Amino acid sequence: MDARRLSYFACILEEGSITAAAARLRLSQPALTKAMKLLEEELGVVLFERTMTGISPTTYGDALYSRAKAVLSELQRAEEEIATLRGMAGERFRIGALPTLTASVVARAVNEVSRRFPDLQIRIQEGQTQTLFRALRRRELDLCLVYSGNVVGEHGFESHVIFRDQLKVVAGARHPLATRPVVTVADLVPYPWCSAVTGNWPLVQHMFQAAGFEPAQPRVDPGGAVQFLKALVSTSDLLAVLPLHAFVGERARGELVVLPIDSIALDREIVALRPKEPELPASGRALLAALSRAALAPLTESAA
Structure with missing residues (x-):
């Protein structure tokens, strides 16, 4: 199965239409349509349903999508590891975070870690808890920051308490x-x-x-x-x-x-979730520590 066609397939579902996917991929619509026809012929099933609102996956398309994303993620990681071993690129880290965290806590932590590890490449994905959690399960993220109360108790990931969100x-x-x-x-x-x-x-x-x-x-x-x-x-x-x-x-x-509302506590615990394997590199451990410091800084300032 052609990995390039898999990536085209995933892009179409994510964009919701051939037109939008073709623009994102910088391909012509006929070329993208032909690639999907070849993929469907190879698998012997129909992967898409065309509706009034765009394109949605069939049952076969749903089954392929989650596995395609996992395959593409692993291929990307393999390329990154090989590039690192050849000295062509620095270490890469993919972080998912809630919208309220990216411009504050995450930005401060990334700035700190980037100074310590100048070759580290960091990619940020913003989203809500369940979206990030699913991306982590598909190995599209190395770490995600979410509300602990919004994820299932037995999720199979390492969990690090970062701070108490006020x-x-x-x-x-x-x-x-x-x-x-x-x-x-x-x-x-x-x-x-x-x-x-x-x-x-x-x-x-x-x-x-x-x-x-x-x-x-x-x-x-x-x-x-x-x-x-x-x-x-x-x-x-x-x-x-x-x-x-x-x-x-x-x-x-x-x-x-x-607003000074007496006797009202709306605090929540923010945790960092990550796969148990492989072990966090030094830059990853530094990032976790920096996230905790970045979260506490404005809270300390506001109490001063």
Whole structure:
């Protein structure tokens, strides 16, 4: 089976159409269509279904996709290892992280480790917990940072606790509640919300329900766009829940404020998951340590 055709096949499913995949691969649509026809003829099955919204896999396509990604990932790792042995490339590390972590904790850690290991090549993939977890299972990532409560208990990976994520109810500096010395859950009831970018809306609901209220349904879903969420909240009466480390700059500039809600704990544990084999290289161990330091830095600064 041709590895190149497998990569084309995976790209089509990921992009959702022949047109988008051809653009990403820089191929003509006829050439890509012909390659897929040859792959289907080789396997003797139909791999795609064409719908009104694009292309989706058949049962055979689903079965091939997960294995194709594993094969392609292993081929990439083999090429990287051979290149390293030949002295053609430095060590590579692939990290997956939640959107609220990439621009803060991960960026600081990568900067630190890059100075210590100048030949280390690092690739970042941003996504939600389950997406990253699946990518780790397919060996597309070497490490992922996720909420511990959002992954199954017996997952078969090494787990390293990185830090305790301090989630806060956030408002714009001009919000009617921004200058209150104390804010109760009842005070929050009249105001609209942005849907949480990291799957923490159930925590907001629990906070309200524990106090005998129901929150207004989120007016805006940022779809994982943290910068958009922060900009929107800072210029409106919308409320949101964000990790403390994710808005240090906006807080320092007076654009966002933490609402002082008594007796509310929205903390979550962030863990780094990685395969048990092979053993982490020195750069990987340094990265784990740097992630913990990078996570604690803004929390220490905010307490000062």
